[in-house]
Amino acid sequence: MKIQIEKLQLKYGGFVAIENLDLQIDDGESLVLLGQSGCGKTSTMRCVAGLEEPSAGRIVIDDVVVFDSETGVNLPPNKRNVGMVFQSYAVWPHMTVFHNVAYSLKVQRAAKREVRERVMAALTTVGLDSFADRGASLLSGGQMQRVALARSLVMQPSVLLLDEPLSNLDARLRDRLRIDLREIQLRLGLTCIYVTHDQGEAFALADRVAMMQRGRIVQIGTPQEIYAQPASASIADFLGVVNVFECTVPPSEAGYHDAQLTGYGMTVRSNLGVADGGSEMKICVRPEDFTVTADESADSSEDIVPNHWRGRIVVSSFQGDSTRYAVQLDEGPEIQALQSRKRRAAFDIGDRVWIGLDPDAAQLLPAEVAS
Amino acid sequence: MTSLPQVLRGSKKLGPVVVVIVILAVLILVPLALVLLASISTSVPRPGNISLGDLTLGNFALLATPEGLTALLNSIEVGIGSAVLALIIGSFLAFLCARTNAPLRKFLFFVGMAPMFIPALVGALAWSLIASPSAGFLNIALRDVGLNLTINIYSMPGLIFVLGIFYAPYGFLLVHSSMAMMNADLEEAATVHGAPLRTMLRTITLPLALPALLGAGILVFALTMENFPVAQVIGNPGKVDTLPTFIYRLMSATPARSNEAASIAVILTIGLLVITAAQQRVISRRKFTTVTGKGARPRQVPLGKLRWPLTIVALIYFLVAVVMPMAALLVAAMQSTPFVSTISQLFQAGALSFRELGNTIMSDGFQLGLRNSIVVAVLAAAVGTALSFIAAYIRYRTKARLRAVVEFIAMTPLAVPAIVMGIGLLWAWLLIPLPVYGTIFVLVIACVAVFFPQGYRGVSASILQLDQDLEDSAVMLGASRARAIGTVTLPLMRVGLTSTFLLFLMLSMRELSAVLFLFTSHTQILSVVVFEQFENGQSQAAAAISVLYVMVIAIVAVIAQTVGSRERSPRLPNPMKGTQE
Numbered sequence: 041m042k043i044q045i046e047k048l049q050l051k052y053g054g055f056v057a058i059e060n061l062d063l064q065i066d067d068g069e070s071l072v073l074l075g076q077s078g079c080g081k082t083s084t085m086r087c088v089a090g091l092e093e094p095s096a097g098r099i100v101i102d103d104v105v106v107f108d109s110e111t112g113v114n115l116p117p118n119k120r121n122v123g124m125v126f127q128s129y130a131v132w133p134h135m136t137v138f139h140n141v142a143y144s145l146k147v148q149r150a151a152k153r154e155v156r157e158r159v160m161a162a163l164t165t166v167g168l169d170s171f172a173d174r175g176a177s178l179l180s181g182g183q184m185q186r187v188a189l190a191r192s193l194v195m196q197p198s199v200l201l202l203d204e205p206l207s208n209l210d211a212r213l214r215d216r217l218r219i220d221l222r223e224i225q226l227r228l229g230l231t232c233i234y235v236t237h238d239q240g241e242a243f244a245l246a247d248r249v250a251m252m253q254r255g256r257i258v259q260i261g262t263p264q265e266i267y268a269q270p271a272s273a274s275i276a277d278f279l280g281v282v283n284v285f286e287c288t289v290p291p292s293e294a295g296y297h298d299a300q301l302t303g304y305g306m307t308v309r310s311n312l313g314v315a316d317g318g319s320e321m322k323i324c325v326r327p328e329d330f331t332v333t334a335d336e337s338a339d340s341s342e343d344i345v346p347n348h349w350r351g352r353i354v355v356s357s358f359q360g361d362s363t364r365y366a367v368q369l370d371e372g373p374e375i376q377a378l379q380s381r382k383r384r385a386a387f388d389i390g391d392r393v394w395i396g397l398d399p400d401a402a403q404l405l406p407a408e409v410a411s
Numbered sequence: 412m413t414s415l416p417q418v419l420r421g422s423k424k425l426g427p428v429v430v431v432i433v434i435l436a437v438l439i440l441v442p443l444a445l446v447l448l449a450s451i452s453t454s455v456p457r458p459g460n461i462s463l464g465d466l467t468l469g470n471f472a473l474l475a476t477p478e479g480l481t482a483l484l485n486s487i488e489v490g491i492g493s494a495v496l497a498l499i500i501g502s503f504l505a506f507l508c509a510r511t512n513a514p515l516r517k518f519l520f521f522v523g524m525a526p527m528f529i530p531a532l533v534g535a536l537a538w539s540l541i542a543s544p545s546a547g548f549l550n551i552a553l554r555d556v557g558l559n560l561t562i563n564i565y566s567m568p569g570l571i572f573v574l575g576i577f578y579a580p581y582g583f584l585l586v587h588s589s590m591a592m593m594n595a596d597l598e599e600a601a602t603v604h605g606a607p608l609r610t611m612l613r614t615i616t617l618p619l620a621l622p623a624l625l626g627a628g629i630l631v632f633a634l635t636m637e638n639f640p641v642a643q644v645i646g647n648p649g650k651v652d653t654l655p656t657f658i659y660r661l662m663s664a665t666p667a668r669s670n671e672a673a674s675i676a677v678i679l680t681i682g683l684l685v686i687t688a689a690q691q692r693v694i695s696r697r698k699f700t701t702v703t704g705k706g707a708r709p710r711q712v713p714l715g716k717l718r719w720p721l722t723i724v725a726l727i728y729f730l731v732a733v734v735m736p737m738a739a740l741l742v743a744a745m746q747s748t749p750f751v752s753t754i755s756q757l758f759q760a761g762a763l764s765f766r767e768l769g770n771t772i773m774s775d776g777f778q779l780g781l782r783n784s785i786v787v788a789v790l791a792a793a794v795g796t797a798l799s800f801i802a803a804y805i806r807y808r809t810k811a812r813l814r815a816v817v818e819f820i821a822m823t824p825l826a827v828p829a830i831v832m833g834i835g836l837l838w839a840w841l842l843i844p845l846p847v848y849g850t851i852f853v854l855v856i857a858c859v860a861v862f863f864p865q866g867y868r869g870v871s872a873s874i875l876q877l878d879q880d881l882e883d884s885a886v887m888l889g890a891s892r893a894r895a896i897g898t899v900t901l902p903l904m905r906v907g908l909t910s911t912f913l914l915f916l917m918l919s920m921r922e923l924s925a926v927l928f929l930f931t932s933h934t935q936i937l938s939v940v941v942f943e944q945f946e947n948g949q950s951q952a953a954a955a956i957s958v959l960y961v962m963v964i965a966i967v968a969v970i971a972q973t974v975g976s977r978e979r980s981p982r983l984p985n986p987m988k989g990t991q992e
Contacts, residue, residue: 091883117886124887130880134902143898144888188884195888 041102041198041231042067043088048097050083050255057083058094059255065199065233070225072234072242075252076278081235084252085201088233089124090117102198118147123192123200127207129184133177137168137187140176144195162194165224182213189224199231206241218244239279243267251275258409273322273405281403282376283325289404298346299323299404306372309346310402320407329401330377332365332387333394347397351375353387367395428811431801435820437843438860442835443680443827449673449838456838470674479675482657485646486679489570489653490636496575497631501582502624504725509590510616511712513722522725523583526576526732528964530921532640532938533957534577536945537736538564539644540743540954548739552754565649573645574635576732581634582627589623590616608712622693629690633683637828639924640938644945654679655830655924662834662928669834676831684826737961743954744768771955779933780940780956781963784920786851787936788967791858792915796908798859799866803874804896808882818867825864829924832861837928851934854926858919865918866911873907913971920964937963 043065050058058080065071073081086092088099090106093114099107101122106115132140141162145155163169166186171179176187185205192200205221206214222245225232236242242249243263251259251266259271270276277284286302298307301323308323354374355366363386365377377395387393445456453465473479504523507513526534542549542564550561563569597619601611635641639655647656654675661672714721745763756762771777799821805811806818824832836857840848847853881903885895901908923938930939937960944953 089887091886116892117883118889118891121889122887124884126880126884128878128880130878130884132881132885132899132903143885143890147889147894191884191888 042100043102043199043231043233044098044100045084045088046098046100048084048087048099049095050080050087050092051095057255058087061097061255061257063250063257063260065231067231068229070222070230070232070234070245070247072236072246072249073252074236074239074242074249076237079252080255081237081252082203083255085124085203085233085235088199089122089201090115090120121195121198123195123197125185125188125192125200125202125205127204129181129188129208131176131179131184131187131191133175135176136172137163137174137176137179138172140187141191141194143191148195158194159190162190165193165228166190167220181209182217185209185217189221193224193228199233200225202232202234204236205234207236207238214241221245251278253409270324270403270405272409273324273407275409276324276403276405281324281326283323283327283330285323285373287321287323287404289321296399297404299402301372304369304372306349306369307346308397308402309399310404311399312403322405322407324403324405325375325397325401327364327376327378328362328380329397330367330375331396332367332377332379333396334387334391347399347402349395351393351395353389353391353393356387356389358386367393369395428805428809428813428817431798431805432813432816432820434798435802435817435863437839438856439820439823439863441843442832442839442860443823444835445838445842446673446676446680446831446835449670450677451674452670455667455669456842470670471678473671473674474678478652479657482652482654482675483678485567485651486636486653486655486682488567489574489642489646490632492567492571493574493578493635494628494632496571497579497635498582498586498624498628500576500579500728501584501627502586502620504579504583504728505587505590507721507725509587511714511718511721513714513718513725515722515726519722519725520587522729522733523587524580525729527580528968529577529733529736529961530640530923530938530964531574531577531638532644532923532941533740533961534732534736535573535641535644536941536950536953536957537739538569538573539648540739540950541735542569543648546751548742548751548754551751555753555755563649564645565651567646567649567651569649570642570645570651574638574641576728577641578631578635579728579732581631582624585623585627585630586620589620593619612712626690626693629686629693633686633690636686637679637683637830637924639830639927640942643942654682655828658830658834659927672834676828676834679828680826680831683828687826737958740954740958740961743951744771744958746951767951768955768958771952771959776935776940777937777956777959780935780937781959783851783854783934784936784938784963787854787858788916788919790852790855791862791919792912794855795859795862795866795915796870796912799863799870799911800874800904800908802867803870807871807874808879821867822864824861827861829861829922830927833857833925833928836860836925840929848929849931849934853929854934854936857925857929858915858922861922861925862915862918866915869911869914870904870907873904873911876907877903909974913974917964917967917971920967 043063045061045063048058048061048063049056061080061084063071063084073084075081083092087094087107088101094107094109096109097107098105098109101120104115105111105113106120107113135143138159141159142155145158150158160169160172163172166189168183168186168190171183176184179187185208189205202221206217209217218241224230225245232245234242234245236245246263248260249263249266250257251271253274259266259275266275267279270279270281273284287299287308288302289297289299292298296309296311298309299321300307310323349369349372351367351369351372353365354368357364360381362378362380365379365387366374367377368374375395449455450470451466451468453467453469474483501523504519508516508519508523513519529537539547541547542562544550544561544563544565547562547564553560553562564573593616598611598615601615606614636653637655639659642651642653642656643659645651646653652660658672658675658679661668661675742757742763744767745765746757747762747764747766751757802817802821806814836853840853840856847856877900882895882900885899886892890898921938923942926936926939930936935943937956941953941956941960944950944956
């Protein structure tokens with residue numbers, strides 16, 4: 041079902057948790073609110089759920105106004121038909137799996153047979169049909185997560201909210217449940233809002249990702265768009281772009297810019313356009329976009345090829361399929377480079393190396409999204 | 412800008428909170444306000460007689476008289492003396508129990524706790540039987556062996572002694588939990604870094620336990636300073652007046668000097684307020700000094716040759732605080748002649764019989780007292796627990812603007828002596844036009860009001876342990892808030908609520924001071940019956956009822972223990988732990 045959030049605002053005393061937020065989620069869409077803790081993403085979700093009362097704004101779910109500060113409408117959570125999977129799962133330990141899942145149907149006074157059928161169907165969907173009579177306190181984390189999901193699915197919610205649904209699981213299980221969740225969401229055509237601080241999780245689960253910072257949505261788009269084109273250096277930083285350096289960008293008529301690194305006598309060429317952020321610009325490079333090659337003596341190729349610098353390996357850390365290097369550039373800052381295992385021979389600490397960078401991979405971004 | 416709908420919504424939400432605040436205020440604040448009013452007035456608050464016309468500070472002049480000053484200084488002396496004694500006994504037992512290889516450690520834990528089941532009133536009564544200068548068993552025995560030595564319990568040292576031994580369990584419990592939960596790593600770190608055992612105890616263990624020691628000391632000081640029954644039973648015959656007994660004498664004088672009693676009550680309350688504030692500060696600081704219950708068991712201190720001697724010292728405490736008092740009560744209850752001149756007389760045939768005990772059990776006085784005690788305790792426990800839950804829920808689960816007020820009122824009785832609360836309740840329920848005064852319900856109200864902080868704290872701790880998501884998820888699934896509380900929150904808090912119920916029950920069974928001015932001949936509870944008999948010089952009857960009273964409390968304690976251990980906490984989910992399916 042469609043969800044519409046207009047001019048949403050939430051204040052705790054003097055602190056503004058959500059500021060003037062507009063967001064529309066289409067029927068059957070999976071939207072992920074991504075951001076650091078304290079950015080307002082969970083607050084936004086709780087406003088949709090009705091667990092938090094916004095100070096201003098309007099929320100419409102499936103053409104029903106559930107909150108409107110103008111007219112004073114504020115439907116309680118139990119009247120909104122919104123499903124929610126809590127970060128802690130909130131599976132009730134004093135009930136069996138069956139009774140946990142059957143709860144909403146009992147509240148609706150559904151017939152016994154119908155309850156049984158629908159609960160078992162929901163449990164089958166999440167692959168827990170054989171656990172119906174198990175006490176809920178005897179489940180593992182992954183199983184509890186599935187019970188919490190089935191419990192929300194069984195009420196056929198207009199929208200399903202999931203608060204960091206995978207953050208309490210270990211890495212392997214997380215990868216598997218991530219795919220399971222996406223598969224269930226697509227199969228049932230559910231409208232979902234996820235909240236997460238994990239970019240990998242966000243990209244895997246989302247049709248669209250809404251990046252949040254300081255109570256505002258700073259960028260919204262498909263996972264591919266956000267990954268390829270972060271709107272600011274601080275978003276890039278959050279998405280794992282570790283090489284972020286202040287720079288100045290002289291005006292240029294050519295198809296590229298030669299950014300001047302602040303504090304160093306070093307320029308970085310970038311073919312990616314400048315969104316004319318004006319004042320504060322930063323150059324952002326993903327570690328995997330640097331190439332590390334052996335220093336074949338001090339030849340004279342220096343400064344002839346752009347984005348080609350000499351440096352020394354400071355730290356070398358083997359990570360299985362790749363190796364991560366910290367390289368101190370002779371005339372620049374220390375950078376982080378990630379080299380795939382297949383690509384090159386390993387280097388040791390102290391080795392002299394050449395660092396290369398494709399101008400297509402160097403992004404010039406404003407420090408923050410203009411408000 | 413606040414729109415009209417917002418205002419309306421606000422008031423709808425505030426409604427229930429206001430109702431709870433009004434209930435708590437009537438229960439707790441109104442009595443206190445009346446005591447305060449009486450203290451600066453020349454008349455007692457009576458229906459149709461509340462006026463602000465005759466205000467005066469003259470009542471407080473009583474404190475400057477030798478009488479008042481002596482009572483004040485005595486109270487402080489009693490508080491300090493018994494706090495020090497209780498702390499020495501309590502921490503000695505706690506250390507022996509928690510941190511050494513002393514023999515009989517399990518039994519020593521029981522020794523540390525056991526005097527709690529003897530109401531201080533009964534303990535005082537027993538010690539007056541043991542060591543009253545003229546007829547005390549101990550003094551008779553001393554005379555029998557020809558020693559010209561009289562132990563006079565009716566004295567300041569006697570008062571300190573009795574209060575000290577019966578309040579030692581408070582010190583014991585606080586210090587024991589601090590020592591038992593001490594993180595072994597901290598001590599092992601000292602050992603690893605070269606500290607011998609003695610140095611470790613001095614530089615690590617003691618400083619870590621210090622906040623608990625200090626907190627326990629201040630708590631015992633506060634409890635003993637406001638204690639009425641012991642001061643009355645032990646202090647009064649020896650002309651050692653404390654503030655609570657002074658208040659009682661003023662209240663029971665003819666004509667009653669109520670306004671002056673109120674002024675002394677205000678002074679006592681202010682004193683307790685200061686002490687309680689200090690104690691809360693110490694306790695709150697303790698949070699980051701004491702350590703979690705995790706990790707290995709703390710190291711045991713080998714006592715070597717002192718193992719048995721130290722255990723015997725602990726057993727002597729048991730003798731003094733439990734065995735001798737109970738034996739004295741039993742003998743006094745079974746004596747066939749009230750006058751005993753030598754101990755050997757007690758061993759003659761027919762000197763002891765169960766007749767008096769049997770008579771007491773069958774007597775109307777005891778049966779009425781027992782029935783009333785049970786009714787009062789059960790009702791107070793039920794009402795107190797329910798009200799504690801509501802108050803704690805408002806404080807920790809809602810965003811009501813007045814939730815801080817709820818907590819403030821709930822915790823207020825902590826700083827109010829029970830006897831002061833009793834006076835306030837007397838006046839309050841004479842004024843309030845509900846037919847409560849003179850019934851058993853006013854006693855229930857008194858117990859709920861006096862013990863509310865303890866109940867509120869217990870429920871709060873339990874509510875804080877419960878993830879709010881558990882209840883919210885029921886609401887998200889369509890349940891109303893009330894239904895979510897009923898089907899999820901209350902069942903999950905069963906353990907915490909049960910133990911709060913039992914706490915109210917036990918405390919109400921023992922209470923005397925709070926109900927001292929509230930009972931009638933039909934609503935006497937056991938503690939009142941014992942006190943009345945003693946005051947009327949019927950020490951044999953008082954002893955007999957005391958024996959039965961302690962037995963009733965022991966039975967309630969055993970039931971509480973059994974129910975408590977059966978109500979095991981359901982395993983709460985721990986998502987951090989579950990990893991494999």
